[in-house]
Amino acid sequence: MSDVISTDVVIIGAGPCGLFAIFELGLLDLKCHVIDILDRPGGQCAELYPEKPIYDIPALPLVTGADLTARLMEQAKPFKPQFHFNQMVTTLEKRGDNDFLLATDGGLQFAAKVVVIAAGGGSFQPKKPPIPGIEAYENGSVLYSVKKMEALRGKDILIVGGGDSALDWTNNLQPIAKSMTLLHRRDEFRAAPDSVNKMRELVAAGKMQLKIGQVTGLKGEGGVLSGATIKLADGTVEDVACNAMLPFFGLTMKLGPVAEWGLNLTENLIAVDTAKFETSVPGIFAVGDINTYPGKLKLILSGFHEAALMAQQAFRYVNPGERLMFQYTTSSTNLQRKLGVN
Amino acid sequence: MAKITFIQHDGSEISANGVAGMTVMETAVKNQVPGIDADCGGACACATCHVYVEPEWVEKAGARNPMEEDMLDFAFDVRENSRLSCQIKVTDALDGLRVKVPEKQF
Structure with a gap:
């Protein structure tokens, strides 16, 4: 058995919402490991429509899936996320309060205080x-x-x-x-x-x-x-x-192992609250296309908002009893230092 | 408005009203027609909205575009009348269109 990698947060899924979650968590000093079944970041933006223009990202009138991914990677970079590609998380087990054990099909194991499921439409699997x-x-x-x-x-x-x-x-x-x-x-x-x-x-x-x-x-x-x-x-x-026959018909999305982790699901989506975007298991969050709540819209911008709110509660789990001060990147020297711009 | 009929693999039929300018795929999804998965949401990037256009409608539905032809490589049992329904725009001329939904999109 390999060594267990310990971290504050494991993010499942390196699509746009998973990548932005690194940023929001990073501003609060939470360290992330990110696991994705694909061989590169971007999720659907990389696999399904890298060249297709997206028109509804605020302040970016037109951006391709590939460009959006590259920009989010740049934005996350100061927080030194650790990526683990070509890995599917197969099991997620709660060992105690703020103590989760995850295992991948590639034999990796992670111990995390918080888990963020940003798995979009599920895992990409061969058709x-x-x-x-x-x-x-x-x-x-x-x-x-x-x-x-x-x-x-x-x-x-x-x-x-x-x-x-x-x-x-x-x-x-x-x-x-x-x-x-x-x-x-x-x-x-x-x-x-x-x-x-x-x-x-x-x-x-x-x-x-x-x-x-x-x-x-x-x-x-x-x-x-x-x-x-x-x-x-x-x-x-x-x-x-x-x-031997090898059919290569591209990839399709399946919910996959997520369904077996004991989380409350609504029509194959993970039910969350709209203040913290937390699942039915405290400490496990779900952001982006994979979650559902009244009024949910499957938009990248909604996932960004969800990631920001999720990070606040994640901080409280990782640093119990510590006061969380809300700060702006425009004015906070502390945040700017983390971003490497001050 | 154009009436579009989706013939399921078991022979049952579901008809829906398509609005000019929308795609046949969007018409199917909006009306919860089973068998049109449309994983990518209409970006012509997944081949999970594959349909067989009934022979009498093939000409009116039009020819495949090059991107669609490429993407059909990812569909199964591609026939001469195969189309990706996200690439067929509804027009008044398509009132009465009949398409067959494959047994499985994958």
Whole structure:
């Protein structure tokens, strides 16, 4: 078991509200560790719409998801947050008052006085194509991500998709595979041109196959895949022999483990009060899209407000009995020192 | 106003009134039509509002735009009449539009 990381606050989710929570908590001297299932900050702004303009952030008439993320990261920087990416928080356990233990699927453990759930629409998880009977093969033959390349050495691999993940893994796994087939619904790829070119070179050299079509069924026994039935673009149906299939259809949001932490939920959202944005468990807060209360609007600006109010109560839990003085960043030397501007 | 009918996977139908200028996806979400998830809220960034436009409406509903074509790579069982409903704008000409909702958006 790894060492337990101790901190004032663990923030679950590095989307805009999680990032702004670092700032608000930081002004009150609370130190944060931030955990996210994605490989970078930004949450939906990074994964779903990095290039799309957002028009309703106060004082920013137009900002893209990527820009907003970059600015929030800059704003949080003086408080030296510690990020843990590619990690999903699987368990959250209350050990005592202001004492929570969290564990991730990557084997990390955290002890925190306060937990802030800023998990948006839940955790991003790979989309699972609704191919009849696919569940039976998900314990080894059908993989939605590659954790260990070695496990795929010598396999007949079928990769499905046309984005960066599909093309990168096609090119990376081809040298160690017994055979490699890439299946995509059209002969055009949204992946980076470099990796598409590399794949086409491999095809031209006879080292792998490219097929244009879609999977309609799977074959195998006892959870071991032996082939996939595919419908080609011209309507013909054929079988591709494979004992490993990797479908890459992007990510979707699922509430995930949050549902099992004993918090009061309302229609799959975490119920909070509107003074502290605290859940039914004292010391666990929820801000942003994942919470609900009368009048809730799923707006980034609402999440910012929620984070500011949450921080006040979080301070009281971390520093019991200490007086909290309200200060403005425009005039407080103390706050400006924390921000590194005075 | 345009009447839009969403045919569920089990064959049942739900009709809703679409307002010109809104999208077919927004019409579905506003009327709580099951099967249109629209994770991204209409940014053409998730492919979870995938529908099959009934053959007689394909032409009127229009062609896919390039961004939509890319995003359909993330949908399952894409057919010739597949569209992302967030990319179909409701117009009076679409009064009577019929679309099928896939069994699962994922």
